[in-house]
Amino acid sequence: MDSSLKERLKDRFEKVLEEGIFSGRLEVQNFENTVSKFLKSSYSISCANGTDALELALRALSIGLGDEVIVPALTWVSTAEAVVLVGAKPVFVDTDEQGLISEDWPNAMTPKTKAVIPVHLYGKMVDMEPLVQKASQSGIFVIEDAAQAFGAFQKGKAAGTWGDVGCLSFYPTKNLGALGEAGMCLTQNSALPEKIRLLLNHGQPVRDQHELVGRNSRIDSIQAAFLNVMLEDFEGNQTRRKAIAKYYLEEFSGISDLILPEGILAEDHNAHLFVVQTERRDELRRHLEKIGIGTAIHYPKILPEMKPFLTLEGDFSISERLSKKILSIPLNSHLNSDEVNTIIREIKSFFLP
Numbered sequence: 579m580d581s582s583l584k585e586r587l588k589d590r591f592e593k594v595l596e597e598g599i600f601s602g603r604l605e606v607q608n609f610e611n612t613v614s615k616f617l618k619s620s621y622s623i624s625c626a627n628g629t630d631a632l633e634l635a636l637r638a639l640s641i642g643l644g645d646e647v648i649v650p651a652l653t654w655v656s657t658a659e660a661v662v663l664v665g666a667k668p669v670f671v672d673t674d675e676q677g678l679i680s681e682d683w684p685n686a687m688t689p690k691t692k693a694v695i696p697v698h699l700y701g702k703m704v705d706m707e708p709l710v711q712k713a714s715q716s717g718i719f720v721i722e723d724a725a726q727a728f729g730a731f732q733k734g735k736a737a738g739t740w741g742d743v744g745c746l747s748f749y750p751t752k753n754l755g756a757l758g759e760a761g762m763c764l765t766q767n768s769a770l771p772e773k774i775r776l777l778l779n780h781g782q783p784v785r786d787q788h789e790l791v792g793r794n795s796r797i798d799s800i801q802a803a804f805l806n807v808m809l810e811d812f813e814g815n816q817t818r819r820k821a822i823a824k825y826y827l828e829e830f831s832g833i834s835d836l837i838l839p840e841g842i843l844a845e846d847h848n849a850h851l852f853v854v855q856t857e858r859r860d861e862l863r864r865h866l867e868k869i870g871i872g873t874a875i876h877y878p879k880i881l882p883e884m885k886p887f888l889t890l891e892g893d894f895s896i897s898e899r900l901s902k903k904i905l906s907i908p909l910n911s912h913l914n915s916d917e918v919n920t921i922i923r924e925i926k927s928f929f930l931p
Contacts, residue, residue: 579912583811587757590803601796605803610762612809616729617736619744619764621771624797625778628725628747631761632660632695634795635721635743638763638773641666641692647721648686648694650679651880651897657695657723658881666692670882670889673897676840677853677904678704680896684712693719698727698737700876700906701753701850702841706732706740721745724764728754729816730848737848738764743774748805753819753848754812756801815911819849822909822918826852829922833929837903851876852909859905865928866907871921874906 594605606624614622625631641647643665649658651670658668669691671683677699694713696704706722713720720741724730727737728746738744744764748756763774776783781792823842830836837855841847853876856862863873880897882889908921 583807586807586810587804590807591800594800594803601799603799605799605806606797609797609802609806609809612806613762613764616809617739617764618734619736619739620766620768621764623763623765623771623774623778624802625761625763625774626795626797627759628745628749628761629656629660630778630793630795631725631745631747631763632656632721632723633663634763634774634777635745636660636664636666636693637777638770639693639719639721639742641719644690645692646688646690647692648679648683649881650677650683650695650697650699651882651892651894652677652877652900653697653699653723653881654725654877655881655884656725657697658887661695662886668881668887670880670887670892670894672892672894673699673900675896675900676702677897677900678702679709681705681708683709684716686892687716687718691716691718693721693742695721695723696741697723697725698730700839700853701727701730701848702839703727703730703732703737703846706735710740719743725749725761726752726850727848728752729812730846732846736764737846739766742767743770748801753816753850754805754808756808757804758798758801760797760801760805816848818911819909822911822913823849823852825918826907826909826922830854830925833926835929836925849909851906853904853906855900855903856905857903859903862925862928863905866921866924869924871924872908875901875904876906877901877904 610622645666647661649668661668672680722741722744724738725747730737746762748760777792778795781788781790
C-alpha cells in the first residue's frame with residue numbers, strides 16, 4: 579500500500595471517529611450511490627460480507643426448505659453454503675474448461691428448482707445473455723455470484739446487474755477491497771431492495787419495529803468509508819492489473835506446459851486472478867515457494883466432494899480435472915516491476931531450464 583493511500587485512509591478514519599457514527603448514515607449512503615452510478619445498478623444495498631449477500635438474495639427471493647438451487651461444482655464454499663443455510667438444496671453441475679458453469683446446466687433442473695447461481699470465477703464473466711434467457715423461460719431466478727468480478731462489464735452491463743440479484747464481496751484481497759469484511763446485493767427489481775434491507779437489519783424498517791425475522795448484516799460505516807477511498811483508485815488499479823496480465827501473457831506464451839487464462843484482457847474479465855493450468859502444478863508451486871513467491875489454488879477440491887455437500891450424483895469431471903491443475907500466481911496493482919520480472923523469470927526457468 580503506497581504512502582498516499584495510507585494517508586487518505588488515515589484522514590478518512592479520523593473523520594469517521596470525529597463524527598462518531600459507526601453504523602449507517604453518510605459514508606454508507608455515499609458508497610451505495612457511487613457503486614450504483616459506476617455499475618449502472620438501480621439498487622445497491624451494502625451488507626456485512628459476500629457470503630451474507632448470497633444468503634440475503636436467496637431469502638429475499640423466498641427460496642428455502644424443499645427448494646433446489648443449481649450451483650457450479652468449482653467455486654468458493656460460500657456459493658453452496660448460503661443455499662444450505664436457507665434450507666434449500668444445492669444441485670451441482672460441471673463447469674467448462676475455464677471454470678465457468680457449463681452451458682448444459684438446464685439439464686439439472688427439476689420441478690423443485692427455484693434458482694441458478696452463475697459464478698463469475700476469477701473475475702471472468704459467464705455468458706449472461708443466454709443464461710438469463712434460459713432461466714426466464716424456465717421460470718427460475720438468477721442470483722449472480724459476482725464476488726470476484728467487481729468492475730467487469732458484458733455488453734455494457736456490469737457483473738451482478740444481469741440477474742434478479744447480484745452478490746458482491748469486498749474482502750481485502752478483492753479488486754475493490756475493504757480493510758475488513760464487506761459485501762453488497764445489487765438488483766434492478768424495485769420490489770426487492772426494501773426486503774433485503776429488512777433482512778439485513780433484524781427485519782426493522784425503523785428501530786424496534788420488526789416486520790420479519792432478519793439478522794444483523796449491516797456494513798460498518800468505517801468499512802464503507804475505506805471503500806469510498808479505495809473507489810477513487812479503482813480504475814487506475816485496474817489499468818495496472820491488466821498491464822501486468824498482458825505482460826504475463828506475452829512472456830508465458832511460448833510455454834507449452836502452461837495453459838493461460840482466456841479473455842483476461844477483455845472488458846468482461848476484471849483480472850481478479852491470473853490462474854494458469856499445468857500438470858506440474860504442485861511441483862511449480864513448491865519451486866516458487868522456495869524462493870518466496872506466494873501462490874494459491876482456487877480451488878483444490880470441488881464442492882460435491884466436500885463433507886458438507888457430498889454427493890455421488892452428477893458428472894463433474896472437468897471441474898475435478900481443473901482442481902488438480904490450477905494455480906493462481908501473483909496479480910495485483912501493488913506489484914512493482916522488479917517483482918513481476920522475478921515471477922516471470924522463475925516460472926520460465928522452471929519450465930525452460
